[in-house]
Ligand code: PEP
């Protein structure tokens with residue numbers, strides 16, 4: 001499958017019945033843009049802006065940010081680019097946003113919480129993005145990280161719109177907002193599921209700790225059932241639900257995620273070919289059936305095995 005996928009011409013992501021599933025790239029800087037496009041990325045599904053400022057002592061100015069964002073946005077002119085507002089904290093602390101003294105930084109003032117406590121930094125970032133894209137001409141979407149409540153969803157969406165962002169959304173990485181996706185999506189334009197953190201918080205297993213790595217598995221039916229709820233909410237509201245965690249890079253899990261209602265998948269560019277090939281082997285009905293098999297398992301290993309036999313009954 002790998003060799004076939006690498007030789008195939010780069011076509012847009014789609015299921016065997018023609019259902020489009022745009023395949024997007026996760027990027028942490030503009031240097032990877034050309035390679036992502038070469039590998040067939042149809043846009044960017046997660047631009048991790050905090051990676052640009054990991055060593056900064058002070059918050060970057062609007063001018064500095066505008067210049068950085070313009071590089072990426074202009075490389076994707078006319079294409080979708082989902083930018084994440086600074087996701088500071090825990091595994092990616094920023095000196096100008098986080099308090100290093102917290103006992104439990106994964107549960108602390110991180111992501112949108114930290115931005116809200118330093119609202120000028122968030123305002124500057126949203127302003128810089130809107131200004132950069134006025135020239136760059138990408139289809140710019142901006143989302144907030146680590147959102148836990150409907151009120152935070154409304155807060156971010158209205159602030160982003162006030163500052164000139166046309167399409168604003170939230171990441172679903174905390175179980176509370178997955179459970180309330182139906183309410184949250186009434187107040188915002190889209191959701192994007194970060195399966196790395198959603199798994200960490202659902203399983204109460206630190207994503208950086210090897211001794212609990214077997215629990216940090218996005219195939220776990222508990223995680224899949226949360227994703228199913230978000231997918232159903234997206235369908236009900238007619239709003240896009242993307243996936244931007246590592247789960248989207250697993251070719252079979254990608255099919256399951258589409259079966260659960262994901263409308264786009266974003267991943268490290270190196271994974272695009274194998275995921276494109278895998279999606280092309282299954283129809284939307286197949287994807288729903290394979291997802292159902294995984295949802296009905298007891299654990300991650302069972303979900304994997306059930307999906308595998310649902311996908312390839314002969315094997
Ligand atoms: C995630 O949590 O799945 C995600 C996409 O964000 P990050 O890995 O940068 O925390």
Ligand code: MG
Nearest residue numbers: 173194196197
């Ligand atoms: Mg995350």
